[in-house]
Amino acid sequence: MSFFPKETYVARRRKLAESIGKGTVLLLGNDNVGMNYTDNHYPFRQDSTFLYFFGINKPGLAGTINTETGEAKIFGDDLSIDDIVWTGPMPNLSELATCAGVTVTAPSNKLVEEIAKCQIQNQPIHYIPQYRHRNLIKTADLLDIPINQVNLNASVTLIKGIVALRSIKSEEEIVEIEKAVNLSLDMHEAAIAMARPGVNENTIAAKIRQVAEAAGGTLSFPTIATIRGEILHNHYTGNTLQEGDLLLLDAGAEVRSGYAGDLSSTIPVSGQFTARQREVYDVVYSAHLAAMDTLKPGTEFTETHRAACLKIAEGMNSLGLMKGDPAEAVAQGAHALFFQCGTGHMMGLDVHDMENLGEQYVGYTDTKLKSTQFGLKSLRLGKALEPGFVVTVEPGIYFIPELIDRWKAEKKFEDFINYSEVEKYKDFGGIRNEEDVLITKDGSRTLGRKKTQSADELESLMASITETV
Structure with a gap:
């Protein structure tokens, strides 16, 4: 589950939303990365910013924060029976989200709809620079921008908000x-x-x-x-x-x-x-x-x-x-x-x-x-x-x-x-x-x-x- 009490993550997201002002924050977690084929992957390491605000150490997740309402959502997929054969039973997404103080979850394919809805409403989408190619591609696809423009268009407002919070250790x-x-x-x-x-x-x-x-x-x-x-x-x-x-x-x-x-x-x-x-x-x-x-x-x-x-x-x-x-x-x-x-x-x-x-x-x-x-x-x-x-x-x-x-x-x-x-x-x-x-x-x-x-x-x-x- 999460490493700190859910109140910690709720407070972090609230402070971040207050520093941004307007729009939706998009935070991508990391995926498993294959070493030499898909199922033989490097040890998983969650993105640190995602970990800081959502506290879930699981691949394949993304989170959003509405800066005006403060509502947070987590997008990801629960294990299928084919997965469970290999991994054994694992907590489902809603259980993990609850530990981080998040009540709204959705399958990963619903993230496209979420971002599209924000764009229709002319909400700014705030995201940070990406260091993994898969997340570069995801961000480019979600926002319909060229891959080589993704990091150039990262939100300076979000970057500064995250730095202000993560710099001061509790x-x-x-x-x-x-x-x-x-x-x-x-x-x-x-x-x-x-x-x-x-x-x-x-x-x-x-x-x-x-x-x-x-x-x-x-x-x-x-x-x-x-x-x-x-x-x-x-x-x-x-x-x-x-x-x-x-x-x-x-x-x-x-x-x-x-x-x-x-x-x-x-x-x-x-x-x-x-x-x-x-x-x-x-x-x-x-x-x-x-x-x-x-x-x-x-x-x-x-x-x-x-x-x-x-x-x-x-x-x-x-x-x-x-x-x-x-x-x-x-x-x-x-x-x-x-x-x-x-x-x-x-x-x-x-x-x-x-x-x-x-x-x-x-x-x-x-x-x-x-x-x-x-x-x-x-x-x-x-x-x-x-x-x-x-x-x-x-x-x-x-x-x-x-x-x-x-x-x-x-x-x-x-x-x-x-x-x-x-x-x-x-x-x-x-x-x-x-x-x-x-x-x-x-x-x-x-x-x-x-x-x-x-x-x-x-x-x-x-x-x-x-x-x-």
């Missing part, structure tokens, strides 16, 4: 997110226990999935478990760990309700960091702490990002890899040779919460626009923080040989970068560290139990595990 949502964060910590602790010379990345990735699924959850995104940490989203897991390697782990759990966790750790495979590894790790950790110190209502997340970047530039100066004024280097973007991405993002029902609605709408405002500067343009969140936001904090340092070669050849930022020293680090890899944080009315609170983070803590934990084994 207490019941925080409970679910914290479950996901703690399960994510279980996954990371399992990986730390396994990260030893001779172990394959695949083995660690498989263990992480096992931990998530054994607890009734799943992965909130494909696991990154790699000794090639300079590749920001490296999903290849075929390498064998060796003495002196760093294992970069970026992995999170999704619990049954759909809420996500997202953590990153960098683990010394030998149990201890080399002197050079510890120096860089400590710079990243100091950047993490600096970013965490900024988190409170009213702070623009661009300032959180800048605090992390400044610590990285200062650290690179102390290591001889950069020079000059760190603040000016950050302003011009020279630090992005080492930190090419953003410090964090919103998190909730999506690990990058509401990303399909558009980063500008989710992470920025009408007056605060995304930057086009390399590095800064990858910051998904820039606007002022509010109580109820859940954000990640994830600074990192990455030595990407191809980027180093490109910038060096272009003589880029030579006033700030010591390329002769940077050359010595081209085989280093990458480091990042990530936690999940709730913005409170007075400041912030790290979600989940304490995470092992500092170099000393990691080395101590790994030593204790070795002694136990």
Whole structure:
């Protein structure tokens, strides 16, 4: 059935309708998607916005909300006896709808009539951008518009209304997110226990999935478990760990309700960091702490990002890899040779919460626009923080040989970068560290139990595990 009391969904739909004003909201749930033929499909994942407003984790559904009357309807088909042979008995649509506070249901083919009736009455149809091809086709057919125009014509009013609601997490949502964060910590602790010379990345990735699924959850995104940490989203897991390697782990759990966790750790495979590894790790950790110190209502997340970047530039100066004024280097973007991405993002029902609605709408405002500067343009969140936001904090340092070669050849930022020293680090890899944080009315609170983070803590934990084994 639904994950929260029906009153939760009724209140969410009412608030959404009030923010829209006029028209009908159309929200498509997801369908099963075949892997290599129709009946062999990928694990089902409901659309997060549909889940937020209707709470039903079943394929083949659509919902409408009349913004003037507040009436909600759910369209879908009950199982036939041919289906039940394979699935066993399931709750029917009206039973599921009742749990979400919806009293009107209809077969899926009646949705065409519903939308046509709205169009005859000149009611605006509000829908959000679609990320699955099947729903692109459905939307195009329902509204009689070309497929390539569907996302261009998505309702900005609806997008902004959804972002305003989903951005502020309720207490019941925080409970679910914290479950996901703690399960994510279980996954990371399992990986730390396994990260030893001779172990394959695949083995660690498989263990992480096992931990998530054994607890009734799943992965909130494909696991990154790699000794090639300079590749920001490296999903290849075929390498064998060796003495002196760093294992970069970026992995999170999704619990049954759909809420996500997202953590990153960098683990010394030998149990201890080399002197050079510890120096860089400590710079990243100091950047993490600096970013965490900024988190409170009213702070623009661009300032959180800048605090992390400044610590990285200062650290690179102390290591001889950069020079000059760190603040000016950050302003011009020279630090992005080492930190090419953003410090964090919103998190909730999506690990990058509401990303399909558009980063500008989710992470920025009408007056605060995304930057086009390399590095800064990858910051998904820039606007002022509010109580109820859940954000990640994830600074990192990455030595990407191809980027180093490109910038060096272009003589880029030579006033700030010591390329002769940077050359010595081209085989280093990458480091990042990530936690999940709730913005409170007075400041912030790290979600989940304490995470092992500092170099000393990691080395101590790994030593204790070795002694136990």
